[in-house]
Amino acid sequence: MGLAAPIFARFHNGIICGYLEGSCLDINSVKEPKIVDAICQAMARMHRIPVEKHQTSEPAIFSKTRDFLDNVPNSYQTTDLQQRFDDYFVKNKVDLEADFKHLSELLKSLHNRIVFCHNDLLVFNILYNSKSEQVHFIDYEYADMNFQLFDIANHFNEYGGVDNPDYSLCPNTDETRSFIQKYLSYYLEHEPSSDEVSRMVEQIPLFEAASHFFWSVWALVQAKNSVIQFDYLEYGITRYQMFRKIIDQK
Known part of the structure; x- marks a missing residue:
């Protein structure tokens, strides 16, 4: 499919893969029209990979989020982390399990x-x-x-960046519609109807909420376990706030 580097060898806890020419994008280059078009093409090719019927039983958003929720720590190793967690999640009476149940019900209602x-x-x-x-x-x-x-909405959320994310940079309605139009033309291999585009555009916000929730609980786990110097807890709070901003309108 030409979507990733070739794999030359596999071994315990690792692989050897080929080298890919190119440079990583940033929050500015990801919006360049020719790059947007290339992303739409590559994403459509990936989404068209044939799969066995049994593989489509449950979307990964449910099982992977469940795994992270089951590993959200009961306490953090430093007073600072614990205080900051309590100041947001405890004081605001956040119920992650109830949030996940509500989000799951909304997602399952969509086609x-x-x-x-x-x-x-x-x-x-x-x-x-x-x-x-x-x-x-x-x-x-x-x-x-x-x-x-989910793949598309999650990509849109990443327009905001990772360090000090700014979600005002994410695609507006017109940009979202333009992306979906391009993407569907490659995925369907013909021009989509206006109704097909509109249906997907209307559903994007809920999947953006799902993405924010997913990475929020991921970050809460990483705040306990990761040795990387990154403020995972602050990131988790930010992503949860974005989740609430969207889901409270549903």
């Missing part, structure tokens, strides 16, 4: 294709080759069967 998704298309996981004007995706750690729109 969206289940396809093979990357599930983590942040700008650093997209390489752009200026010579071939093509993109390749890297870091397939979270790749799995999932709602088609």
Whole structure:
């Protein structure tokens, strides 16, 4: 499919893969029209990968979020982390289990294709080759069967960046519609109808909420376990706030 580097060897806890030419995107280059078009092409090719019927039984958003929820710590190792967690999640009486149940019910009420998704298309996981004007995706750690729109909505959320994310940078309605129009023309291999585009555009916010919730609980786990110098707790709070902003309108 030409979507990732070739795998040359596998061994315990690792692989050897080929080298891909290109540079990682950033929050500015990801919006360039020719790059948007290349992303739409690559994403459509990935989503068209044939899968066995039994593989589409449950979208990964449910099982993976469940795994993270089951591992959200009861306490944090430093007073600062614990105080900050309490100041937001405890004082605001956040019930992550109830949130997940409500989100799951909303998602299950929608009719969206289940396809093979990357599930983590942040700008650093997209390489752009200026010579071939093509993109390749890297870091397939979270790749799995999932709602088609989760992959797209999650990518939109990543327009805001990771360090000090600014979600005002995410696509507006017109930009979202333009992206969906391009994407569907490649995925369907013909021009989509206006109704097809509109249905997907209307559902995007709920999948953006799902993405925010997913990475929020992921970050709460990482805040306990990761050795990387990054404020996972603050990131988790920010993503949860975005989740609430969207879901409270549903």
